[in-house]
Structure formats: structure tokens, C-alpha cells
Amino acid sequence: MRTVGVEEELLLVDPDSGEPKSLSAAVLARATQDDPGQDVFQKELFGQMLEFATHPQADMADLGAEIVRCRKEAARLAGEFACALAALATSPLPVSPSISVNERYEWMARRYGITTQDQLVCGCHVHVSVESDEEGVAVLDRLRPWLPVLLALSANSPFCQGRDTGYAAYRSRVWDRWPSAGPTELFGSAERYHRWVADMVATGVILDERMAYFDARLSARYPTVEIRVPDVCLRADSAILVATLSRALVETAARDWRAGTPPPDHGVCLLRLAAWQAARSGLDQELLDPATMRPRPAPDVVRSLLGHTGDALTGSGDAALVEEAVAHLLHRGNGAHEQRLLMERTGSLRSVVTECIRHTQE
Template sequence: MRTVGVEEELLLVDAESGRPRSVAARTLRYAAEIATPAESGGDSASVSSVEKRAETPQSDAADDVPGGSLEHELQQQQIETDTVPHTDMVALGEGVRAWRDHAITAARRAGARVIASGTSPLPVGSAIVGKPRYLQMVEHFGLTTTEQLTGACHVHVSVESDDEGVGVLDRIRGWLSVLLALSANSPFWQGEDTKYASFRSQALVRWPTAGPTEAFGTAEGYRSTVAAMIASGAILDEGMVYFDARLSHHYPTVEIRVADVCADAADTVLIAALCRGLVDTAAAEWRAGDEPSPVSVSMLRLMNWQAGRFGIEGDLIDPRTLKPRAAREIVAELVDHVRAALRENRDEALVDEQIELIFDRGNGAMRQRATLEKTGQLSDVVADLAAVTAGLEG
């Protein structure tokens, strides 16, 4: 059974006003004084038994162990959690919650709260972490870097080889927009309603490598594309390959990066289970010699835009017919596509129940807007996000 690990980008906000606070360094310092979460059921052996990928010299990530960390992100108003790999989704959910709790405890000592939101509901300024690479990014990319304060959920699913990984990447492209729609949790930007369910997905496309990709065909095709991007000078290093899904440049995993960070940890687990189902299904298709869908990058961009704009409240674009259909129908089609893998992984009931719950109560973007409609205050949206992030409300 494939292992799954999750990275979550979380915002640090003032405990009173709800505005983002530049206290990442203090939060991480306090976190170092607190016992590190001991995730039950972690299965790091299945990842570490395969030689991890070569680390790029510019990388800021710590690679001593596969997952299990709390780290800096680009801005001082943000931190990132990283679970160890798990085969069991219940254990993965416990790991996600444990690392959130760890971050919340440390942030509280720094006078802040933690929210899982794709963007800050309230206005925020730039506070770049003073690492040389980040400062180089500011110089090279300008406003794209200084305005970059978004929260994503990155799901790592183990693969046996780069060849299998690229076979997977080529065959999951059409379904990634559905994950974005389910996870959409960023309707506000600089204090304004953007009309998007996921404005994070719009902010990201300013980066030159962000978004969907063509089919690579082989691992060599993938590596050649990445090498050409770096050689062009338009990006700094491999860590800036921001594809919706990519080969991890640290571990033998496919890293699916399209989702917003979810306020409710149960939604995070749903996205993780669907990602593993997609990887299992695509790997089986690759082994059988089934050709990937020929859908163009132009259409994939349209599919992402539609998902980011409407989430699950409107139509999505069917990855097979390229025609609009109700979001609920497309989500059901995704689940049917991966159902055999879900059943094999014992994730079927979890996925079915959580999808019903999302369509019953809405995704993160719908909850944020409902809170604003009820109270009229974006600070209340932030307070509600903090409660849900902490598992105090569902």
C-alpha cells in the first residue's frame, strides 16, 4: 500500500484583530522548546528504503527524515507543517491534527493564532523571511514574491520509480481541477471578496512554472523539461517548479500541489485519500500501457479556472468530454474513476462520507462567505477559521 504524507501551509494571525502577524521566527523558536508530535502509525520505512532524490543546493527544506517537521515559509506570517508518511488515513488525520496542535501551541506563546486558509481574509503586507534564496526571489520576481502569501495542501504519494511517477503525472492531469474545487478555501484577498472560491489558484499563476503541464511521456522527458526551465534562467532552481503535480525533488513521491489548505482536517484527509486513489489508478493504467488523455494544457487551464472560480457551487468541466457539468456529477465521476483503488486501500467509506458532508455543509470558501454574511466582519471569518483549524468546530 502506498504511503501518503501531507504538507500544510498555515497562516499566523493576531489573536485579537485577526490580521496576519510576522511571528514565524518566534513561533518556530517556541515550537523547538515543545515536545515534537509523535505520529502514530507512521510508515517512514517504505519511503526511506528507497534512495531519496538529490537535494538541490538552494533548497531550504530539512531532509534528515521524511516528514515530521514545522518550518519557515516565504513570509514571516506563515509556517508549514509536514507529516511523516502513513498508509492508514485515520493515522494520517491524527498526524495532521497533531502538527496543527503543535503549531497552535507555539503560536499562542507568540501571541498569535493559526488558521488554515488559502489566503488571508484581512489585508496583509509583505514580510519576507530573510533567507538569501527568498531575498533572491524578491529581486528576481518582484511583486509576485512580495505578494505571495497563500496556503496550499501538498500531498505526497509514494511511487516505485521516476518512470512510474511520470506515468502517473501524465494520467492524473485531467482530474486535478476537481481536487481544487473540493478544497477551495480562499475567497478573500486583501479584505475583498474576489468572487472566486479559490483566489489562491489565481495568485499562483503569476509564477512562470505554475499550473498544469503537458504529458511528459518518460522520466527523461520530465527531467529534460525541468533542466531546460532552470537553464533558461527564468527560475532559480528545481524547488521553483510549481507544477500542479510534480515529482518531489527530495523523496520518491508524486507531489500533488493543486489543493488549497483545508480548514477542516477531515477535508485534508479526503484530499489525501483521493490523491492516493488517483496515483494507484494511474499507475495501473501506466503498467497496462493505457495512453493518457490527450487533453491540452489550454483546456486544463480552463478547467482549473472554472474550479477556482466556482468551487463546488457551479459547473466543472468534465475531463473526458470537456463540457460543463454540475460539480456534484464530476466529483462522483472522479470517485467512480478511483473506486477500485479506494476499496483496495480501505478508503472507500471515508471518501464517500466526507464528500457527502462537503456537499451538505459546503467547502471552506462557502463557510467563509457564510460567516461573513452572518456577522458582517472579516475578523469573525478569521476567528471561525481558527476554531475549525484547531478542531473546535466542524
Template sequence: MGVEEEFLLVTPQGEPYAVAPTVLRHAAAEPSDPRPGGDVEKEFKQEQVETSTHPCTDRDDLLAQVRDGRRRADALAQRAGARVAALGTAPHVVESTVIPDRRANEIRARFGQTAREQLTCGCHVHVEVADDDEGARVLDHLRPWNQVLLALSANSPSWLGASTGYASYRSQVWGRWPTAGPTAPFGDGAGYRRVIADLLRSETVLDDGMVYFDARLSARYPTVEVRVADVCLDAADAVLQATLVRALAETALRTDPPAEPVRAEVLRAWTWRAARSGVTGDLVSPSAGTPRPAADVVGELVDHVRDALVEAGDLDWVERQVGHVLRRGNGAVQQLAWRAEGADDDALVQRAVDVTTA
């Protein structure tokens, strides 16, 4: 498994700062590692960068890599006069700037306001699969549970200087892309490839890199890539996402597909509900299809993957970390608490920088 995290680049005072090209030049001058991952890379906007871990099997190793990646990105940012903040959206009013790249400029030209406003930061989890058939089976199994992963990670209550009333407004902004959101079941690898071919044939998106499903088969690695989550304020919450995704993948391979899978239209409603209230309201129970307290639905997820967590030695840690999130709150809850204590936009971002790099 591995994790990719997107971060805002901000001034020391807290405002978004378009210095990604300078940060990336500093990163390129450092010694490279031949293993996949472990890089600081460009993202769509000059006000953000992305980090990635190397593939690993050990949860503690993954947590150490996530923390190291955050510290490295922040050190590189400081050389450009900036810091990094793990926030799903910027609380400030900002006109973000597309990275100087041919493909990014083509996306901006084709998608207009959707591209212009797309300064959002997510957390992407990769988990290895043997082939596309195995990957499609995992994707289909993940469908009703992606909403719970979003709720646990929600970390974007602000947008363009205003409080949105959402725990994850990033997911609402991201949902403007034509390929974003939940999917219907694929069935097998051939079914997945047919969908991708149909999307490309429509010429609506530039390439398969613009397949923005909540979860997809990676075009770069032999993995399922789960993209539904906001970037997590706390590094351990990002590792919780990865550990749960790995357990869901293991569970998928030993569980028969449901006779009547939940329709994509219904999943969109479940996901919207998770984005709206995160872990502070109700989520929809995948087993019952009705709302229940978020803590109960999160517990249902843990129970669903319990055997896989036990086999990996992850159960005790996951139960503790889930307890932390439910008691402390996700990133959105923490941001709103800082607001209640009197933090303005700058102070909120500065506190987020401290947590990001702790």
C-alpha cells in the same frame, strides 16, 4: 502518503502577524523525530508556517497526524502571541514580509510584485512512487483530475480586503509564478527531467524548488507531490485530498495512458473554472470535456478510482467525506456563510482558527 499544510499566523484578534521566526525558534527547541516529516517549518512569508506529517499508509493515522500538527503549530504560535488559521488567503489588507532567508530575499528581488503579494496557503499531498518513470506516469494521469481536487479544497474567496468572486483566489495569485499550473504530458522520467533541465537552463527560476507545477516529482522525497489544493479549513478535507491522490496514483499504474491526452491549454481553462466556482457551480467532466454539475464530476472522480479505494478500505469513508463537502461546502462556502451571518474580517479569521484547531 503524507500531507503538508501551510497556515496563516494571526493575532488573537485575527490580523496577519509576522512572527514566524519566533514560532520557528520555539519549534527548534523541541525534541526532534528522525523520521521524515512531522515538523513545523518556515514558509516564504513571516506571516505563515508549514506543518507536515510522517509518511503513513493508514487513513485514520494520517488524520490523527494532521490534527496533531495543527494543534502543535497553534500551541507554538500562542507562545509567540499568535494563532494559526487554515485559510488560503488572508481576508485583510496586508503587506506581508519575506522570511529572513537569503533565498527568499533573492526570490523577492527577482520576482517583484508577484513575490511581494505571495501570502497564500496551500495543501500539498505526497504519495510514494518507485522511481521517476512511475512518478511521471502518475503525473500524466493526474492532469485532468487536478481541477477536481482544487474545487474540493477551495478556501480563499477574499484578497486584500475584498471579495473576489472566486472560490480559490489563491490559485489565481499562485498562477503568477512562471512555472505554476497544469503541464503537458511528460511520458516518462527522462521526459520529466528534460523539462526541469530546460527550465533551469533558462535561468528564469532559481532552482528546482521553484518548479511550481500543479503536481511534480518531489526534489526531497521519492514521491509525487500534488500542490494544486488550497489549505483546507477542515482537517478531514485535507485527508480526503490525500486519499483521493493515493487512489489516483494506484489507478494510474493499472490504466493505459489516453491516446490523445487533454492539452495543457484546455486544462488551464478547466482549472480556472474550478477556481471560480469550486463545488457550487459546474466543473468540466474529464470524460466528456463539457460542463456538468460539480457533484456529478466529483462523483465521476470517485467512480474512476473506486477499485483502488475498495482495495485500500477507503471507499465508504471517501463517499461520506465527499458527501460532507458537497452538503456543507468547501472552505470558501463556509467563509461566505460566515460573511452572510455578519462576520467582519477579524471575526471570520477567529472562526477559522476555531475550525483549524478543533
């Protein structure tokens, strides 16, 4: 069974005003004081962000329990500094982000200017184990058209800096301002993948291979494929669903590779349009069908994802739970839908944030 690990980025916010607070250094110091050997909580680009990383898990129930536990522990640590945690992919309220003290982050701020300053965005990165780089690259080539569907399921950034963006997942539009971000062409082999990344680093435009911000990539640290497109999900159950579907997509792609099935040959131009459509409307309107790259109702495309990964989900014992979770998400709506409903009901972005604090820890 392939193992799965999840990294979530969360916003540190004032529990009363909903405004982001630059307290990550203090929170991380307390986490290390409580447990000197802790490797769960990590620094991020801005002081208003806190990241945690789960351990690799083969059982999705165990992974879900760890996500919930990490969210609650992060909230406890933040609470010691009169702060709260919100799983929001952008800040609904205006904020002036403060760069964390870190040589790498300071280099990025100098190199990319306002692009760096705009990156107060929170994502969810899913790591799925692979047997080799060759298998991993074969998986990357076959994942590409399905990644926008994961983005639509996770969409959780309709408001940013005090405004309704008109998008369900505006974070992805901000993230794509990095020069190395977005979908990729077909690699074909691990050798070509590594050569491509090395050539990118050699240009001097990016600092190192860790800045190859592809929608999905080989991890530089772990023997995994790292899927990077999802927003951080408002609710933990949505994060678990995205992680489970990610593993099923990786397993399905690896099986297709071993069976000699070629990857879809959609060009980057079409993949960018599919990602834009998913970011724009989430689950509320249409998505581009991964097979035809033509518009279809979002629920139909999500069900196509379940059909595509059905054998893998059955093999891992996750099929029934995923079917139920998808039906629940389509009925309730993703985080973007929930945020907009809160805004309609309260008329206050502050109230949106404070309500989302509660959802984060449920």
C-alpha cells in the same frame, strides 16, 4: 500500500483582530527549543506563514490523526506569542507581507518583484509514494485532468486583502503568476521530464528544479509524486479527504499505465480553463468534466472522481469513508462556502477569521 504525507501552510494571525502577524521565526525557534531534533515545522516565504509536514503514513486514519496533532501543536506554539493559527489559503484582512530572512527568498523577491510580494497564500501539498521516476511520470500524465476537481474540493480562499475576490479558490490564481506554475503537457517518459526541468533551469528564469511549480510533479526530495493544487483546507477532515483521493488517483493512474491505457491527451489550454473554472466556482456551480472537458454540475463531476478511483479506494479500504466524507462535504460546503456564510451572518471579515481559527483546530 502507497504511503502519503501532507504539507500544510497556515496563517499566523492575531486572535482578536484576525490580522496576520509576522512571528514565524519566533514560533520556529520555540519549536526547536522544545525539540532540537524536530523536523515537522518549517519556515515559509513570509513571516506570517508556518508550514508543517507529516510523516509518511499508509493508514489514512493515522495520517488524519497526525494532521490534527500538528495543527494543535502549531496552535500551542503560536499561543505562546499571543498568536493563533488559521487554515486560510489567503488572508481575508489587509496585510503587508514580510519576507522571511532567507537567501533563497530574498533572491526570489529581487527576481520576481511584486509577484513574490503577492504570494501570501497557503496551500496543501500531498506526497504519494511511487516505485520509480518512470512510474511517477506516467502518473503525472494521467492525473492532469483530475487535479481541478481536487482544487474545487479544497477551495478555501474567497477573500483576499479585504475584498471578496469573486472566486472560491483565489489562491490558485495568485500562485499561477509564477512563471513555472500550472498544468503541463504530456511528458511521456522520466527522461523527458528531467530534460524539460533541466531546460527550464538553464533559461535562468527559475533558480533550480525546486522552482518547477507544476500542479503535480516529482518531488526533488522524496520518492513521491507531489500534488500541489489544493488550497489548505479549513477543516482537517477535508484535508484527509483530499489526501485519500490523491492516493487513489495515483494508484489508479499507475494501474492504467501498467495496463497500457494511454493518458487523456487534453492540451494545456483546456487544462488551464478547467483549473480556472474550479477556482472560480468551487463546488457551487459547474466544473469541466475530466473526460469530455465540457461543463457538468460540480457534484456530478465529484461523483465521477469516485467512480474513476473506485477500485483503488476499495483496495485500500477507504471507499466507505470517502463516500461518507464526500457526501458530508457536498452538504456542508468547502472552506470558501463556509467563509462566505460566515461573512453573510456577521458582516465582518474579522469575525470570519476568528471563527476560522476555531475550525482549524477542530
